[in-house]
Amino acid sequence: MSTNKHQLIRYNKLDRCFQNFGKEYTIDNLLEAVNEAILDHDVNSSGVQLRTLRKDIAYMRSTIGYDAPIETYKSSNGTNYYRYDNKNFSINKSPINETEAEQLKKAISVLQRFEGSPEFEWVNEIAPLLNDKFGLKSQEKSNVFRI
Template sequence: MPTNKDAEMRYRIIDRCLSNRLRKYTIYDLVNEVNRQLLDLQGKTVSKRTIQKDLEELTFRPYCAPIESYKGPSRMHYIHYADDSYSLYNNDLSVKEVQTLQSVIDMLGRFRGSTTHAWLEEVLSNLEYRFGVKSDTKLVIAFEENEQLQGLEHLSNLIDATLHHQAIELAYEPYGKTKRICPVHPYFMKQYNGRWFLLGLNSEKRRIETYALDRIKEVKSLAEEFIPNEGIDFGAYFEHIVGISVPYDSLEPIELILRFSEKRFPYVSSKPIHASQKLLSTPCTISISVIPTPELTQQIFSFGPDVEVLAPESFRSEIAEKIKATYNLYQTV
């Protein structure tokens, strides 16, 4: 493989062109395409002679690429791989996958230049270099982002620790409580409602705990052997959860039945509360299979008088008690 990074970039572009069975390339087409991508990726171009040398180099060892030239109907000479299945870099990405990758790079590219997302620069550069696709600088998608949110400076370190199985020590200060030191083996990171959370094993309490990044005051590496995740599927872990809180006392989902007002029901139908949401035969009524969490309760309260909990009776009573407590607050005014 080439020792020169610029040459390798050209080789990859040439390889993608010659592997494309849907288009024919003359030497001029090849030069134009290579320069188009180089200009976008590196801000510079090369000469026709450079591309001709590249093609010649690729036919020799260690590449031995089966490059050949043939004459087309209009007496133009085209260049391609003699073997239709050949690819120098064995890139098995389909056209659809390349398009998806481009979309991902475009989406992540909007975070470039932010000190809290500096770790993305290396990731994006590697993707662009490896696949020759570059983020579009024109913003066409707006993301909800709270620039005042605390704790984002820890995001890259926590991602690194999670990926590299590094035990860490967190200085953690929950709302209204004193700061505590937590030995954590990080397993999973999740964003919810504009906030980031780390899930990991607290090696002192021997249980999975959730840590909000905006409550983390300090992160340190811990000289402790990493305890691997023993088969916890976090996709299934949150299957019956609205939000991020996982209760320790009950992990059994309930069948929650909710009835909405006519004006609110279309909104809930188009934006389900949970993936398990089903429309029932009773007008404006849905069911969801969930584990009760504080976030679920908050979401139900966000609908105000437009929703009624019909079942189960235990959860209905719990909501009713909270409504009474709220009502009593206003009676003292």
């Protein structure tokens, strides 16, 4: 899924809603909660539509997303509500997925362009740490010439 406006805000708000076992969040409740979170961040935003919310939930459930155990339940009044089937699950506790790893690799690559500049000495320290922490292999080009 491509990175789009307020994507992380939406995912984090949905994560908090799905973790809340004290409330039964219907699709309308989720849409309202997500749009409130977006407006808190960007007052000029028009929020998202139901279609985007459904795609977000599908992405969070998918293996290329967060592989989140989001279940749909029937409430006593017959409406569907959503929550994690595991109270301890959170997308923020899960390891990074392939998409996030690719984005992180690209970010590290951009940062490494500044290596050697005095004002960017911190890049020399942070790039290897990020590579090690997230198990990313940098694609360094060798400067060794063979004759």
